[in-house]
Amino acid sequence: MQSLRVALGERTYPIHVGAGILGDSALFAPYLHGRRAAIVTNAVVAPLYLQRLRTTLAACGASAIEITLEDGEQAKRWDTLDAITRAMLEAGCDRRSVVIALGGGVVGDLAGFAAAIYQRGIAYIQVPTTLLAQVDSSVGGKTGINHALGKNMIGAFHQPLAVIADVGTLRSLPARELRAGLAEVIKHALVLDATFFDWIEAHLEGLLGGDAQALTHAVLRSCELKAQVVAADEREAGLRAILNFGHTFGHAIEAGVGYGNWLHGEAVAAGMVMATELSARTGVLKAPAVARVRALLVRAGLPIEGPVLSPERYLGLMRVDKKAAAGRIRFVILEAIGRAALRDDLDPAAVRAVIADCSRVSAAAQ
């Protein structure tokens, strides 16, 4: 097991990464002493890992209730929050109770947001069981639900007490989801660490094959990189926006084809290609770097083209994205592999051209 600390003052918390740590009751015990736990999970994860977590908590002497949600992004809505908080109220959970999110990003977003607003905020622990959740939602404290009018439009910044990421749980993950999680790992390397990008190029087969040592390093390094950025800009006022590389296009893809048809990581992969091409078109990024980005995504089995929607439709969807400041669309571009910059002055014609070039997949092809 390896650990790191996300430095956020009084909200500082540890991330533990390793194989089999879901069974390590000593890891959980410090957070649960004398407190009620509410495990939030979903119908896919519960049969795989709920019993193991239950056993671990019992070994800590913690009493826990269990709340099992439906699987999928469509669970991120008001009435799921109502169901979670209802179950907690019925069980008498109070302000000292702890929510434990056992599952992927959707479970983490919902459980974390429920913790953020239950009795005006209680503690929670993330136990992410997908690669995407381990490398992305582990760090940053973003929680929330979707609104009919936009993804993640309702939510809170709420930091966990701790993250316990068992890479052993990735063995049960469908290959498509493992690849989608790798998109975020690649993103962290692209915007922050050229050496890590080299390492991913060299270890991609191990990662895709479920090698525990390679996965532990990839998760830990991704979290370290993201943690540095989040520590400098917890509320996403500036710097943190570079983590949205590929996401402005990616969110438009997800919204354009309907949430759930593309995995988030797949939309981010195609979005990263668009953002990379835009970086080259604005004269900053060199062609060989563009080729390396495309090649790695192809090797990872990720899409490098978006669905066919008109550039105007993409632009309309990007404008409602909450990273848009006062109506203008801000893009994250690459200056080189491992170095990103924010730009809100890009030529709309270049954006349209990139979209037209990079959106050739039928919306139903995924």
Add this chain to the structure above:
Amino acid sequence: MQSLRVALGERTYPIHVGAGILGDSALFAPYLHGRRAAIVTNAVVAPLYLQRLRTTLAACGASAIEITLEDGEQAKRWDTLDAITRAMLEAGCDRRSVVIALGGGVVGDLAGFAAAIYQRGIAYIQVPTTLLAQVDSSVGGKTGINHALGKNMIGAFHQPLAVIADVGTLRSLPARELRAGLAEVIKHALVLDATFFDWIEAHLEGLLGGDAQALTHAVLRSCELKAQVVAADEREAGLRAILNFGHTFGHAIEAGVGYGNWLHGEAVAAGMVMATELSARTGVLKAPAVARVRALLVRAGLPIEGPVLSPERYLGLMRVDKKAAAGRIRFVILEAIGRAALRDDLDPAAVRAVIADCSRVSAAAQ
């Protein structure tokens, strides 16, 4: 106009109190420069003050959308939040937009909570138009909605950018609501400031008659007292709980008779009598002080007895209150007028006796 600052580090904000300041565009301008505003109000307040606020904002050059909610506590539910956030998304409000809460406590709780969770948190300004909202929700950052299983069980701590409390708006307030607001003013004096209690005894007729100077002092002093406590304990970890004097009983009264049948301040008044009697029964508070509390509440036209519910029903309702720590009920008691203490070791028989003595009003009498 008089002003004070609520000292909360980077979340420090000013409270401005005075007659007619709703029309003072220079007060609003610093918060609105180049930002979109979303005014949240309700069907009762809108005909009285929306046009004035609209004119004031126009004088600042601010563009504003208007969201008018139904009146009443029952608006504090999930779908009202959905409606507010929907209107803001449709209008293209982004992270730099500002919510303005124009109305009483319900509007403030809803607008503040919507701001807390819109795109993971944006700024808001409180423009309270009831005495209760001016002296209570102005300070503390508490926002939220009710759950079918309990009042204010869902919410966030979210501090405003500023509070602009125009005591001129209290002239349109029904007498019953003015009296209910005075219950919280009296509460602040009882737990924190004996001199202020003396002042209220001496100026009660002016306050009830709508005297602007007396109201300005009462609002300002209430906010100062509450601000001292909140600055020391923003997240209600300890000290701040003394502000719940009368509220443990009061919330049980509200829940027991159904929200909306008693005004919050009325329930708090009867709750304060119960808490005062409990203070005397535990041997701390002297009989003449009890008599002064009762006499002032009677002069203010506030109830001094709760509805007839069994002591067991009261106790059951109090246990689900979110101030209950790990199942035990914590009471705020008075050691003297102007000095409060927290106790979670009180004899349940004494609590039952106080409830039996002080609940003689038919639930339909209010």
